[in-house]
Amino acid sequence: MIDFRSDTVTTPCAKMRTAMANASVGDDVYGDDPSVNALEEWSAQRHGFEAALFCSSGTQANLLALMSHCERGDEYLCGQQAHNYQFEGGGAAVLGSIQPQPIANEPDGTLCLTKLKQAIKPDDFHFARTKLISIENTINGKVLPLRYLTSLSEFAKSEGLALHLDGARVYNAAVALNVDITDIAKNFDTMTICLSKGLGAPIGSLLFGSKAFIAKARRWRKMLGGGMRQVGILAAVAEIALKENVERLTEDHNNAKYLAEQLNQIDGIKVNVNFVETNMVFATLHASHNIADIANKLLNKNIRITAGSPLRLVTHLNISKSDIDFFIKELTQLIK
Numbered sequence: 001m002i003d004f005r006s007d008t009v010t011t012p013c014a015k016m017r018t019a020m021a022n023a024s025v026g027d028d029v030y031g032d033d034p035s036v037n038a039l040e041e042w043s044a045q046r047h048g049f050e051a052a053l054f055c056s057s058g059t060q061a062n063l064l065a066l067m068s069h070c071e072r073g074d075e076y077l078c079g080q081q082a083h084n085y086q087f088e089g090g091g092a093a094v095l096g097s098i099q100p101q102p103i104a105n106e107p108d109g110t111l112c113l114t115k116l117k118q119a120i121k122p123d124d125f126h127f128a129r130t131k132l133i134s135i136e137n138t139i140n141g142k143v144l145p146l147r148y149l150t151s152l153s154e155f156a157k158s159e160g161l162a163l164h165l166d167g168a169r170v171y172n173a174a175v176a177l178n179v180d181i182t183d184i185a186k187n188f189d190t191m192t193i194c195l196s197k198g199l200g201a202p203i204g205s206l207l208f209g210s211k212a213f214i215a216k217a218r219r220w221r222k223m224l225g226g227g228m229r230q231v232g233i234l235a236a237v238a239e240i241a242l243k244e245n246v247e248r249l250t251e252d253h254n255n256a257k258y259l260a261e262q263l264n265q266i267d268g269i270k271v272n273v274n275f276v277e278t279n280m281v282f283a284t285l286h287a288s289h290n291i292a293d294i295a296n297k298l299l300n301k302n303i304r305i306t307a308g309s310p311l312r313l314v315t316h317l318n319i320s321k322s323d324i325d326f327f328i329k330e331l332t333q334l335i336k
């Protein structure tokens with residue numbers, strides 16, 4: 001199956017499966033799992049933070065971050081397109097009594113500092129207390145420029161706000177910019193990363209922050225049912241993902257660019273090739289085509305896409321250049 005729906009569909013390689021089978025484990029709720037302890041210690045250092053917390057998912061890691069930065073009646077500023085506003089079930093509001101204050105993302109994915117400034121509430125009991133800015137990088141496959149991160153970080157400090165990065169795909173950003181992950185991470189008080197997307201691990205996310213912050217998040221994680229026991233089986237894979245599957249993200253980015261160019265050659269499909277910076281391609285089909293019907297027909301050829309408009313196609317380690325050629329050939333036949 002050639003699956004373009006997301007990079008979350010990647011499956012663990014043989015080396016990961018061996019690492020899982022051989023992982024030393026203990027009860028992590030007691031702090032006894034050597035694989036988790038080693039991962040949290042190593043990864044905190046690697047990303048330039050005091051401490052790390054292994055989480056079941058990116059959604060959980062973001063929720064823990066929001067709930068650890070904000071108390072009941074506080075708010076966080078985020079993008080209108082932010083995953084932790086749009087796609088996490090309203091968890092911060094539902095479970096944290098935290099109000100999101102969304103702000104329209106600029107076309108490049110950034111949040112305008114002037115608009116952020118205008119959204120900060122005065123210290124007045126009519127308002128929620130503004131505590132945190134949360135941004136996303138990459139956002140819809142777009143990379144936020146480093147100089148923007150620096151100015152955002154200075155802005156947050158000057159306003160007395162904490163700054164969180166939803167870095168589900170931040171490694172795609174680092175690889176696209178050809179910088180070390182710490183060049184991005186150093187601008188933030190806290191950061192999450194997903195191991196289970198382009199990095200190829202089956203399960204897991206990491207949350208980074210100060211020691212005190214992670215201690216608070218660990219308490220929330222337990223309350224939310226995220227205290228896992230012999231979870232070293234999963235943690236053992238993380239280091240492989242972070243050491244061996246980072247540089248190869250370039251391949252996914254090149255494949256996405258190639259896919260975009262090929263799609264653009266098909267009559268009735270439009271792609272803004274310049275918009276493709278990492279592993280995501282957004283394509284618009286002419287209205288005369290029924291995308292649900294096309295998706296169904298592709299399925300017969302073992303190709304999976306999400307029938308959306310625009311169409312979002314994601315490249316990852318289980319998609320090769322020849323898979324893309326095959327997809328383009330089949331799609332061209334369906335569309336003409």
Ligand SMILES: *Cc1c(COP(=O)(O)O)cnc(C)c1O
Nearest residue numbers: 057058059060083136166168194
């Ligand atoms: C995927 C994703 C998440 C959530 O990760 P899950 O592990 O699927 O819960 C959070 N933020 C962004 C930007 C994502 O793309």
